[in-house]
Amino acid sequence: MANAPTIAVIDYHKGNLSSVARGLARAGAEALVTDDPTQIRTADALVLPGVGSFYDAIAFMHESGQDEAVLDAVRGGAGVPFLGICLGLQLLFERGDEGVPTDGAAVESTEPYGAGLAPGTVFEAEGRRWARGLGLLHGSCTVLPSRRLKVPHVGWDQVHLTHSGSGHPLLQGFAEGTNVYFTHSYAVDTDIDTSDAVALTHYARNFASVVSRGNLYGCQFHPEKSSAHGHQILENFVELARLSKGLE
Template sequence: MGAPIVVVDYHKGNLLSVVRGLAEVGGEAQISDDPEVIRGAAGIVLPGVGSFEDAMSYMNESGQADAVCEAVGRGVPFLGICLGLQLLFERGDERTDGKLHGPSDPERWVSGLGILPGSATRLRSGRLKVPHVGWDQVHLTANGRACPLLRGVPEGANVYFTHSYALDDDVEAADVTTRTHYVRSFASAVWRGNVYGVQFHPEKSSACGLRILTNFVDIVRGEAK
């Protein structure tokens, strides 16, 4: 495979579980916060720790955001996990101040990487508990049934979630590979070209999660069927 898979470190949490998951399925992975290392990666994993605004502030200031976008633009396989999925999109409303801003509030939005069109917004419910934590189902779309990352993942598979924000309805339907129904129906996985993202944590999702990580390693190696 040459260069390793790089797990991007934006200084917001423990990333070792992702590295261990990739290693368990035979992937060579390393953690790095260095934009030049990210640019030279064989594959990139953007993990799910911290808040949207905090993560984007660090990635922009450090040069990581530009490095990720340049690598993705060259066709380097990319996997966003949880918050890493949300950061792929144009904007999110998770602010550092923790306030819930109204739809017309100019302070509502934080710009994301903008690799895919759409928004990540707060899950709101007076009946169901938020954050959404625990095992839940993913339902495959037609795009999902063709997605190399989801090869061998059955319809209705149970995976592990922990999040308070999710992709909104302005995400393009053609990019959605799975949907999950909690508070609202939201895109829980996406795919466009060399870009993949999952709202759940494959490194915490038992055999199904390891299948997904195996598939990503195969994609990086050019062995995906």
């Protein structure tokens, strides 16, 4: 396909990624589902879908070398565009506690977010165990409280644009209060940089449902399951990849 960017859909062996790949193809990309770090490094853009737990996903990525491939491809703000979906958004951040083993060795970290530790490292800080994420964005991923509402959060819910979300290139054609499809128990916490949040959702607590910094983008919802609004997100990301590659 002329002017079609090659977008690697990163496979960390935790689910069927075909719906994401099909959505990207319909949006005009050459979608490549791959677990190969070399193909991840050389793609025009990256998509990290979300299936499984924070710890299991980041541990597999570290053991397979996918983490370093992603970091090599996106670091510095001048790298290729990256879109994290659901868990993929969460893995952009510094730490998460989903699925972290409660027994076995853990690093005692003097830095609460595990700075300097390899992705997937289990460490103790602030009286609890965490797994180190990719560390590309600041903050934590924690479970949604379930005092009144059922968790996991499954179904259609609204996203509300922040000031930086209005006119954001990933959200072109995306109206305030749009309903999209969620299925998750964990979300980014309130310790993230507020400037990274371009849309918010409230379920059990407020959380960033779309994040962005430089060439990094993330959606807590599933665009591939969100009908026309989700397809618009994928089209916008493909356009960002096309522009990044100079395929106008």
